[in-house]
Amino acid sequence: MAKILMKGNEAIGEGAIRAGCKYFFGYPITPQSELPHYLAKRLPEVGGVYLQAESEIGSINMVYGAAGAGARVMTSSSGPGISLMQEGISYLAGAELPCVIVNIVRGGPGLGNIAPAQSDYWQATRGGGHGDYQLIVLAPDSVQEIIDLINKAFDLADNYRIPVMLLGDGVLGQMMEPVIIEDQYETKAPKEKKWASTGRMGRGSKNLVTSLHIVPEDLEKHNIKLAAKHEEISRSEQIWEEYNTKDARLILVAYGTTARVCKAVVDMFREEGMPVGLLRPVTLWPFPSQILNSLADQADNFLAVEMSMGQMIDDVRLAVNGKKPIHFYGRSGGMLPVARDIYQEAQKLLMEE
Amino acid sequence: MLEAILIAGFGGQGVLSTGQLLAEAGMVEGKHVSWIPSYGPEMRGGTANCGVTISDNPISSPVVTEPTTLIVMNRPSLEKFEKTVKKDGIIFINSSLIDIKATRKDVRVYYIPANEIAENIGNGKIANNVILGALIELTRVVTPGAVEKSLREVLPPHRHKMIPINLKALEAGAELVK
Structure with a gap:
């Protein structure tokens, strides 16, 4: 083919x-x-x-x-x-x-x-x-x-x-x-x-x-x-993709086009040796809560990235169930998040630790 | 290697199909490629543009916000996109239709009288491929062979008789910047 x-x-x-x-x-x-x-x-x-x-x-x-x-x-x-x-x-x-x-x-x-x-x-x-x-x-x-x-x-x-x-x-x-x-x-x-x-x-x-x-x-x-x-x-029927989550201390959560941009962000951090990964839900319902909940035992922070004012973050909160702090970065109105901006937002979280 | 190319001009100048030709050629060479058009509420005779990304690695965002290379076929496009080009990038200006100069000093700028060259070859409609030829010569983002192969895919069969003249346009563009 x-x-x-x-x-x-x-x-x-x-x-x-x-x-x-x-x-x-x-x-x-x-x-x-x-x-x-x-x-x-x-x-x-x-x-x-x-x-x-x-x-x-x-x-x-x-x-x-x-x-x-x-x-x-x-x-x-x-x-x-x-x-x-x-x-x-x-x-x-x-x-x-x-x-x-x-x-x-x-x-x-x-x-x-x-x-x-x-x-x-x-x-x-x-x-x-x-x-x-x-x-x-x-x-x-x-x-x-x-x-x-x-x-x-x-x-x-x-x-x-x-x-x-x-x-x-x-x-x-x-x-x-x-x-x-x-x-x-x-x-x-x-x-x-x-x-x-x-x-x-x-x-x-x-x-x-x-x-x-x-x-x-x-x-x-x-x-x-x-x-x-x-x-x-x-x-x-929960489907997801894990991208460099294995040893990740900060995990981005994003789907669709936003997840592609987040992969570039993860690559930027990995080049510097920083433990950042991405969880990409492929099924939004059922939301991949099981994997997210188990990742919460290992990660310090989560960053939900969306092209909205924050909607999927609700499901991230439900899945993580209070184990770890969850943060948000979003663009809306038809604006696409840019890798550099997500990187800066994520860097703030890594600095806090 | 990652080339993010923005091609902009009037609707009808073939900017979308030029982008498609480039993306197809990248695919033929086994590269990761993406193509995305502007799809705003444009009107007839208004501006059209598309972004083409060709990369050795998977492409994160297909939207080209900071092009490494910009092709502008008309003046409004130059005025709109000149500032977005990455430092050390390249701008190709269709000087047949654009009577102003670029103001950026941190990019390479090539003025190509694409319509005149195309008409001398025998068809004004192939102006965009004159510039594409120059782009390929300077960036080597794809090989001329891949473009030739892709012309067969992008052009419908009843237009295949146009392939030789398109190749001539690509060669003429390449010659200009050699």
């Missing part, structure tokens, strides 16, 4: 097709419009359906329909569009429907701007819509990892019957990098969906896809079932 140069947004589209996604419903918004653009051309070539809906609300409810019929389906948007989708996402979670939702995050709140940001972390990792639910949230940091994680996203969605969100930022969506793409991704999820509403087909009972449980006793039972599923995912 040859390396090709590909844009992040296009890689999401191509990766989804190779993962067997046949349906896409969406509505354009910068900085992710290259993704629907790409799929508008590609999906018909593989016998799939691309449809630009009348709005994000329309898109997400079309996703509900296709997912309910057992199809591999995806939608994508950015900040404001994802906010519009929240009602539908809650319904999808309630009805336990597998699907992949892409959020290429831009600056907010409100109309904000179209520059890269990570300020939708809370919305993504706390469910986002109403009710007691979680999404699995994956955060790639390169175009190659986009390809690898989009496969995983569809498998996780099918295996757990849960919506999965791929959370990127404007930089990841817009940048081009060399990638290697497998011709066809071999799914690790069962292909048959016995619960899907595909017609009775001789079965004794009909399949019903719904998020409505009108009797409180029934809904509580449903909530307990969902909670057990979330618990299992939490236990089994």
